Amino acid sequence: MKKLFLLDAMALIYRAHFAFAKTPRITSTGLNTSAVFGFTNTLLEVLRKENPSHLGVAFDTAKPTFRHTRFEAYKAQRQQQPEDITIAIPYVKRLCEALCIPVLIMEGYEADDIIGTLAKKASATGGYEVYMMTPDKDYGQLVEEHVKLYKPAFMGKDVEIMGPKEVCERWGISNVDQVVDLLGLMGDAVDNIPGIPGIGEKTAVKLIAEYGSVENLIANVDQLKGKMAENVRAFAEQGLLSKELALIEQNVPIEFDEKALELCEPNRETLSALLDELEFRTLRKRLLGEEPAPAETPKTAKSKAPTAQMDLFGAAPVAAIATSEVAGQWETTTVRRTVHDTVHDYQLIDTPELRKSLAHYLNLQDAICFDTETTALSAIEADLIGMSFSYRVGEAFYVPVPDNREAALVILEDFRSVFENEAVEKIAQNIKYDLTVLANYGVEVKGKLYDTMLAHYLIEPEKRHNMDILAETYLNYTPVAIEELIGKKGKNQGNMRDVDMEKIKEYAAEDADITLQLKEVLNPVLQQNPKLVSLFETVEMPLARVLAEVEAEGVRLDVGFLKELSQQLDVDLRDTQQRAWELAGQEFNIASPKQLGEILFEKLHLDPKAKKTKTGQYMTGEDVLLGLESKHEIVRKILDFRELQKLKSTYVDALPALLSPRTGRLHTSFNQAVTATGRLSSTNPNLQNIPIRTPRGREIRKAFIARDEDHVILSADYSQIELRIMAAFSGDASMTEAFNQGLDVHRATASKVFHVPLEEVTADMRRKAKTVNFGIIYGVSAFGLSQQVEVSRTEAKELIDNYFREFPAVKEYMDESMAKVRETGYAETILGRRRYLPNINSGNQTDRGYAERNAINAPIQGTAADIMKIAMVKVQDFIRREKLKSRMILTVHDELVFDVHKSELDYLREHVNELMVHALPLSVKMETGMGVGQNWLEAH
Structure with a gap:
């Protein structure tokens, strides 16, 4: 049978628009192309996967329909159509016309009426399998043996094809005609179809199951009881009207023109001009068959051999599918596949001869990609399991490293010349981690660095940047998950050593291969913006090396002081709780929102209009309490209790547990690719959130101390930088x-x-x-x-x-x-x-x-972040160049913290101030506040 697809344009356009709501596609001229782009991808997905013989796209009319005439308030409560959708509709129509796809419009009727009519007429010929493509549930009333509802894939959900059986199961009805009865009873808020008050979906299903139709329900209203009976009697006409409004018209005066709906060759000239106007670069290549051969731009993940591809319109081979973009400026195209079914060459390098040979070839390259496999997520604590290298797409090499440290050092020595070769660019994903791991083994990575995570961070700062996400987005490939190797989820990979070597090889080599491909995809985009290239090469990449060194240095903690502070906080917590109980006139669990709400709003009546959560519990968040602080002393005690509790659990008791077993020092992790503003963040612990506004909060900084009696803490803080x-x-x-x-x-x-x-x-x-x-x-x-x-x-x-x-x-x-x-x-x-x-x-x-x-x-804020990063790079270069004993150990907000050898204090203080003040010259003079002490609090 022939296959006819009828698309509900407006439903698909709206869906595409809101799918891109958080990260819309914007062209260089400011045009939002999200809806057009999403619709086009959906259309092409159907053409590729379903291979229809006939296709039409139905649009609603801008003029009132017969439903508006019948019921003036029809769709009256809908929000005004977003301007971007209004702009998108003509483009979608032009796209359809360029692709030789009929645009179906008839004044006085909606798209579902046109689709319903054509679907029934096509099915009646006996020669068509018809698919109504829409996310709209109302179309369920039209399905029959050869007319199906085709709900496109969306937000991780696969395509859903619904025939009579599936529709009836979905609604709990006996036949599809009853869909319109359900809609008549429960109404439709989107279209402002009123239904009968008090009847929702569950009740409607129950009533139709018992009475069969709206008409029969009304005829048997005497069998109903209470409010239900009252509503059905009072709103019987409204229920019948609602059913009428929900009924899709199947007799629209439109002919089923087989020839017009048959797929044909696109108008290449018109299509090319339109795609250029929309800046759909990859779609242009895909549709018009202008994709370069794989050998010229190798982007297929791990594949050396060309992949068989299908041209949608009989032109030259094109890439199969997958697009992503940066604010509408660019797209990438690749082919999805799994590691098991694609040609690639991953080799195990496990003998001295093979290692020396690989090192020789790596040293001959302009750039190599590398990755370390380790036993832990913490680079400070991690042991090497192996290393992988790639310098050509589809090829990678895995070098296992034994558990014995002395044997591991021997293997690393074979590759020292590679890592220290300044003529070879080193590419990695989250390269800071690898730098730290290798430094633990005495290996310094020299030469130009390229981090794909940071490249993507500059291109799309508000997106996620981990390798799996990037591979899925830009290579259309899901990498092998660690759980596939170790058999369970976990935070460390210690049992990786027990996994079959062949599996480890595939997993590890794949990481290097994919990272190399990501570089080839991301770098051309980065190069389009000279400013971003400079920012990447002179700020972000040098900073990655600096942060690796700062993290590895760590900071000494006064554990004894923290223990004493914890005990004092216990006393303060008990005293604060006791006072709160006295003010309440009874004991209660301050940490329980339920009990606290009852005390504040039922016993003390602090707010007669107190808000509740969906579960009926009083809201007692900090914003609520701050608004009540002036009304009763108990509120301040509750806020104090929460602050003390947070200080104790989050910092005072938690910090000692974060000390490294290897170094005995605290090694926070600085995150370069998290905040959209460019500011650094930190984890384990989050230094940015250590409180400084209260005396107790400031006390925590006293625990950060100089390494010994020969050192002091120096703090250098930009003054009012923003x-x-x-x-x-x-x-x-x-x-x-x-x-x-x-x-x-x-x-x-x-x-x-x-x-x-x-x-x-x-x-x-x-x-x-x-x-x-x-x-x-x-x-x-x-x-x-x-x-x-x-x-x-x-x-x-x-x-x-x-x-x-x-x-x-x-x-x-x-x-x-x-x-x-x-x-x-x-x-x-x-x-x-x-x-x-x-x-x-x-x-x-x-x-x-x-x-x-x-x-x-x-x-x-972004410029402040850039200034701080430049200052860090310059200061660290100075410390290295002068071979000082002093070290940079922390950065928080606009502050740098140093562990300074007393003999170098004046010299370092002078140069740190100079380097920070002149990091990025502006017309306004920069200033720093500098302090010295045995601990961070004294210095700050």
Whole structure:
């Protein structure tokens, strides 16, 4: 039988648009092509997988239909169609026409009516298997033996094909005609079909199972009881109307034209121009058969041999499928396969002769990809299991390393010349980890470095960057999972040594091969932006080496002090709990939201309008408690209890457990590819979150101590770096002058916004001005400022207005920043670090406001991150070059921390300040605050 596919265009367009809602595709001209791109991929997937002989795409009419005439409120409550979808619809129609696919529209009817009519007419000929392609459940009423509902794959769910049996099972009905009865009873909120009040899906299914139809239910209303009977009587006509509205028309005056629906050759010239306009580069190659031969651009994962490919329209071979993009700027194409069924060459290198031969060939290459297999996720604690190398796509080599350290060192010695060869570029995924592991064995990796994780981080900062995700996204391939080897999930790979060597070889060699392919995919994209190339090569890659060294150095902890602090916190917790019980007049579990809510809102009646969770429990989060703090002393005690408990469990008791068994020191992990702003983050422990605003929180820093009596801790902290960057970016004369003359910028701001001489600025004025200064950077509103400085909204608005009057250049910078992002779709730092903000033109005020705030702040915060990273690289180079005994041991926010040999203190302090201040020259002078002590708290 012939195969006819009828596509519900609007349903598929909407689905595609919202699938890309968080990361929309934006062309260089600012056009959002998400809906067109998603629809096109869905269409091509059908053509490739289902190979239909006939196909048509049905659209709704813009004019009212017979349903609107019958029921004026039909679809009245639908949100206004997103502007991007309105723009996309003509493009989808043009695409269909270019592909020689009929566009089916008839005024007065919806797409489902057109599809229903054509489906029935085609089925009646006896020569067609018809598939109605849509995610819309209403189409279930149309299915029959040769008419199926085809729900496309979406968000990890496979394609679902539903015939009469599947539809009846889905709804719990006896025949598909009853779908419309169900819809008549329960209504449809999307289309504003009212149904009968009080009847949801479960009740509707039960009623139709018993009575068979809406009409029969109404006729037997006397058998119903209570509210159900009342509603059916009162809304019987509404139920019948709803059924009528939900019924898909099958007699639309449209002919079933077999010839018109038959697939034919696309108009290549029209299609080519359209795809260029949409900037669908890979789709253009795919559809028009212009993909270069695999030998020229090898992107098929691990495959040396060309893969058989099918041309959708009989043109030259094209790539099978898979696209990804960066804010609409680029795409990649590859072929999915598994390690078991694709030609590749992975070799085991397990003899001295083979190792020497491999090392010889690796030293002849311009670039090699390598990966280490280890026993642990912590690079400091990890032992080598093996190493893999690749320098040509589809080929990789695995070198096993024995458990015995002396034997392992012998093997590593065979490859020392490779790792230390400065003429050979080293490629890896998360290269910092590999640098640390090899350093544990006394091997330094020299030469140019290339980390695919960091390359992707610069290209798509808000996406995930691990190798499996990148392989699936850009190579359309799922790598072998560690669980397939070790048989279970776990945080370490210690039992990898027990796995069959052939399996380890495949697993490890695949990592190197895939990483090499990712480099070949990502690097051309990176090269399109010279600023990003510079940022990658002069900042991010050198920093990876620096962070590996800082992490390996670690920091000494005063475990005895932490033990004493833990005991003191126990006392404080008991005292705080006891006081809370006294204030409540009874004992209760402070850590129980349920019991706490009952005390606060049922016994003490602190808020008669207290909100509850979906489970009926009172909400007792920090934001709720802060709003109640002025109403009762118990609230402050609860907040104190939570803070003490968090300090004890998260830091005081947890830090000693994080000490390395090998070094006895704390080795935090610095994350280079997590925050979208470019800022570093850290884990185990998260140094960024160590509290500093409370005395107890600050005490934790006292536990970070110098390595011995010959060393001290030096802290170097940028002073007001983001405000200085704002001054430089805006060019505001007053602010620039304040910084360059070393004035107190908050006092200077207060003098201007409160219109008083500098000497008459009070502490409260300065506090408010400080809040405004920092709030402006983050786009603070009058409401937000009023809460922060505890003034009325009117006074807060006046503060902001005064600020912009006195600092007009700042307001101009903010407006220009938002305008630039509206035009380009992204915010950018001086060095070219980008933050994509697709919602800057959104009709949703909340989404748009968030994007506007980031348009102002991202260049500032990102530039601050770049400055700190440059400073770290320069300072570490200085320490290496001068062969100092002192070491950089931590970085937190805008601060660098050093373990300094006392004999080098003055020398290092002078040069660290100089290097930090001049890391990235701006028109505004940078300053650092520097302190020295036996522990971090004293130094800070």
